[in-house]
Amino acid sequence: MNILIKNGHIIDPSQDIDGIGDVLIENGRIKEIILRPSMVMQRAPDWKLIDATGLYVLPGLVDMHCHLREPGFSHKETIRTGTLAGLKGGFTSLCSMPNTNPVNDNETVTEFILRKAYAEGACYVYPVGAITKGQRGEELAELGRMHAAGCVAFSDDGRPVMNSLIMRRALEYSKVFEVPIISHCEDLALSEGGVVNEGKVSTRLGLKGIPKEAEEIMIARDIMLARLTGGRLHIAHVSTKRGVELIRRAKEEGINISAETCPHYFTLTEEAVVDYNTNAKVNPPLRTEEDLEAIIEGLKDGTIDVIATDHAPHHRDEKLQEFDRAPSGISGLETALSLSLKLVHEGHLSLKDLVLKMSFNPARILGIPKGTLRQGLPADIVLVDLNREFKVNSESFVSLGKNTPFDGWTLKGMAVLTICKDICNPNDLGSSYGSQ
Amino acid sequence: MKHLLGIRDLSTEDIQRILQTAGSFKDVLKRDIKKVPTLRGKTVVNLFFEPSTRTRTSFELAEKRMSMDVLNFSVPASAVVKGESLLDTIRTIESYEIDYMVIRHQSSGVPHLIAKHTKASVINAGDGINEHPTQALLDAFTILEKKGRIAGLKIVIVGDILHSRVARSNIFCLSKLGAKLRLIGPPTLLPPALKEAFLIDDIEVFYRMEEGLEDVDVVMMLRIQRERQGKGFFPSEGEYFKLWGLTEERLRLARPDVIVMHPGPMNRGIEISSEVADGPSSVILDQVTNGIAIRMAILYLLGNQREIR
Numbered sequence: 054m055n056i057l058i059k060n061g062h063i064i065d066p067s068q069d070i071d072g073i074g075d076v077l078i079e080n081g082r083i084k085e086i087i088l089r090p091s092m093v094m095q096r097a098p099d100w101k102l103i104d105a106t107g108l109y110v111l112p113g114l115v116d117m118h119c120h121l122r123e124p125g126f127s128h129k130e131t132i133r134t135g136t137l138a139g140l141k142g143g144f145t146s147l148c149s150m151p152n153t154n155p156v157n158d159n160e161t162v163t164e165f166i167l168r169k170a171y172a173e174g175a176c177y178v179y180p181v182g183a184i185t186k187g188q189r190g191e192e193l194a195e196l197g198r199m200h201a202a203g204c205v206a207f208s209d210d211g212r213p214v215m216n217s218l219i220m221r222r223a224l225e226y227s228k229v230f231e232v233p234i235i236s237h238c239e240d241l242a243l244s245e246g247g248v249v250n251e252g253k254v255s256t257r258l259g260l261k262g263i264p265k266e267a268e269e270i271m272i273a274r275d276i277m278l279a280r281l282t283g284g285r286l287h288i289a290h291v292s293t294k295r296g297v298e299l300i301r302r303a304k305e306e307g308i309n310i311s312a313e314t315c316p317h318y319f320t321l322t323e324e325a326v327v328d329y330n331t332n333a334k335v336n337p338p339l340r341t342e343e344d345l346e347a348i349i350e351g352l353k354d355g356t357i358d359v360i361a362t363d364h365a366p367h368h369r370d371e372k373l374q375e376f377d378r379a380p381s382g383i384s385g386l387e388t389a390l391s392l393s394l395k396l397v398h399e400g401h402l403s404l405k406d407l408v409l410k411m412s413f414n415p416a417r418i419l420g421i422p423k424g425t426l427r428q429g430l431p432a433d434i435v436l437v438d439l440n441r442e443f444k445v446n447s448e449s450f451v452s453l454g455k456n457t458p459f460d461g462w463t464l465k466g467m468a469v470l471t472i473c474k475d476i477c478n479p480n481d482l483g484s485s486y487g488s489q
Numbered sequence: 490m491k492h493l494l495g496i497r498d499l500s501t502e503d504i505q506r507i508l509q510t511a512g513s514f515k516d517v518l519k520r521d522i523k524k525v526p527t528l529r530g531k532t533v534v535n536l537f538f539e540p541s542t543r544t545r546t547s548f549e550l551a552e553k554r555m556s557m558d559v560l561n562f563s564v565p566a567s568a569v570v571k572g573e574s575l576l577d578t579i580r581t582i583e584s585y586e587i588d589y590m591v592i593r594h595q596s597s598g599v600p601h602l603i604a605k606h607t608k609a610s611v612i613n614a615g616d617g618i619n620e621h622p623t624q625a626l627l628d629a630f631t632i633l634e635k636k637g638r639i640a641g642l643k644i645v646i647v648g649d650i651l652h653s654r655v656a657r658s659n660i661f662c663l664s665k666l667g668a669k670l671r672l673i674g675p676p677t678l679l680p681p682a683l684k685e686a687f688l689i690d691d692i693e694v695f696y697r698m699e700e701g702l703e704d705v706d707v708v709m710m711l712r713i714q715r716e717r718q719g720k721g722f723f724p725s726e727g728e729y730f731k732l733w734g735l736t737e738e739r740l741r742l743a744r745p746d747v748i749v750m751h752p753g754p755m756n757r758g759i760e761i762s763s764e765v766a767d768g769p770s771s772v773i774l775d776q777v778t779n780g781i782a783i784r785m786a787i788l789y790l791l792g793n794q795r796e797i798r
Contacts, residue, residue: 256686257497259597259619259657329598373576375596377617 061105113145113433125154143468224284366454
């Protein structure tokens with residue numbers, strides 16, 4: 054089947070494309086991009102035509118940090134529902150974190166995930182393997198075998214590697230495969246028992262706090278280990294001002310480091326947990342206004358390379374518990390793009406910057422052939438209406454996880470159509486795009 | 490008022506109304522027949538997910554004095570140990586057509602969560618390290634009774650402020666009533682961002698008893714939870730008493746008419762010496778008596794609102 058996307062504003066930083074034009078897809082692959090409006094592409098009668106007038110045509114988004122929960126936690130999410138949620142949010146590639154049950158710490162689990170994703174996934178899934186066996190932080194997992202099976206990065210996400218020697222070994226050993234070690238930075242002794250940011254809100258609500266330093270100390274440690282080893286370090290979900298500063302300085306020093314943040318860290322502060330809202334409980338916790346501003350600054354000056362979702366779906370019953378007991382996490386795939394577009398609307402980032410942070414950069418960091426509209430590659434494309442407003446309704450989420458602190462928010466800008474695996478997936482709210 | 494979840498959400502007028510109402514009930518308690526028919530036919534369940542003797546007994550007595558039907562539900566006998574979720578427990582109890590739920594729970598925010606899922610009036614009897622509003626109200630009542638006023642008094646709270654729901658409710662309550670607040674404790678047991686959190690500009694913090702006790706009108710001691718030792722908050726109970734224990738000698742730094750309070754149960758020789766606990770400044774047993782009047786007042790006021798509704 055051929056698909057012709059006509060008259061959209063195409064942005065593809067990988068080829069320096071930024072202008073009105075047409076995209077022709079042939080058998081699921083990018084055939085041609087025509088930018089000169091005078092050269093109107095002739096449409097054969099059997100081509101599917103998508104009128105993208107007034108829309109942006111971008112490479113499909115790449116989420117390098119999400120939780121698809123399979124195997125083991127299919128009551129929270131499945132590869133099927135997670136990838137469908139991804140498509141709805143404009144994502145065509147998702148990296149699934151290894152904190153499943155069993156943990157993705159061996160090639161058998163990696164293969165299981167990939168087989169399941171191949172059979173049921175609505176978009177592409179790239180597994181992230183565990184750094185250590187059982188994510189226990191004690192002994193390196195078989196990184197080589199997992200890499201051969203398809204893991205694109207390694208992380209003990211959800212848990213830090215507390216033992217500095219093991220972290221050093223991981224950064225050294227992974228150099229063979231040229232893949233990043235993704236670090237969830239949290240000093241467990243300092244964060245023990247904590248459920249919100251330590252400060253004004255923890256004191257006011259009587260909740261145990263997690264100091265920012267619990268994150269920053271580990272960022273600092275990992276930067277030093279990256280310097281020592283020359284390994285590739287990627288810092289997950291940066292949430293604090295001094296964390297951003299540490300990474301900025303490390304980059305100036307030429308250390309092999311990249312970093313991500315998530316929409317909630319540049320949209321919300323600790324105030325969101327007021328009234329014990331477990332949907333705003335996330336790890337690292339929501340911080341303060343100065344952190345939020347520093348995160349945006351870090352995105353602007355390139356210190357933070359990536360906006361990831363840290364999509365962490367949970368079952369309704371799990372969030373409807375005591376605040377201390379409720380699990381951390383936000384179901385983020387279906388709001389991430391719209392929340393990030395706020396940065397564009399407010400003039401902090403250009404749309405091209407956003408494409409870099411949500412598509413090109415994560416693909417580059419992971420070394421996967423995504424985040425681009427290059428000829429011959431599978432057509433992973435998202436059509437974005439920058440100005441369409443909608444009201445977030447968690448009950449209409451495709452994800453099984455309805456846990457969002459953004460329920461009821463009105464957001465501006467959204468994915469109206471996502472093309473992946475040769476299928477056009479119109480967003481429910483996006484009316485009839487792609488139905489011609 | 491539909492619920493009493495914390496002092497944080499109360500206005501000064503709310504607090505004053507509760508204290509005033511408690512005054513009337515205190516008069517009732519002085520009578521020969523101490524029971525009033527006010528809430529006859531109303532049912533209350535005391536839901537204690539955490540062990541408590543004093544607070545539960547005090548609530549139960551207050552409820553009985555109001556002629557309520559009382560149901561006690563405590564953890565060891567409950568379904569919680571069988572793995573039932575909190576909200577399922579609440580829904581089950583809700584099915585008994587309960588009018589009031591008195592909740593004690595080890596996690597902060599639980600009464601707030603329950604209040605969203607029940608038609609009953611919820612009274613917080615202590616949640617995690619968050620609040621213990623009835624304790625703060627009975628403390629305020631006791632101070633008023635002894636001192637005739639609260640506004641302008643120098644009141645110091647001593648001990649483990651960080652983990653104390655009593656301290657937190659008292660800080661909210663006494664600051665709303667215009668007291669000049671001081672806190673004394675080891676730096677490891679003082680919470681961060683006090684001024685921003687409580688919205689009080691002039692709260693004073695001291696690490697040393699000798700500095701903080703000077704000229705105070707009221708000393709509120711907090712119970713030191715023994716499990717804190719060994720977690721690095723302080724090296725030993727002996728050292729704690731040496732540095733932060735309330736002794737007669739230290740108490741002489743306060744005003745001559747100072748009163749000493751403690752929410753109980755006390756650790757004699759750890760946070761307070763027996764001489765002080767049993768001495769002339771101590772109003773600790775008055776606090777216990779006043780607890781009944783305060784809890785009767787709250788049951789009455791919440792019940793009243795329900796009738797109007």
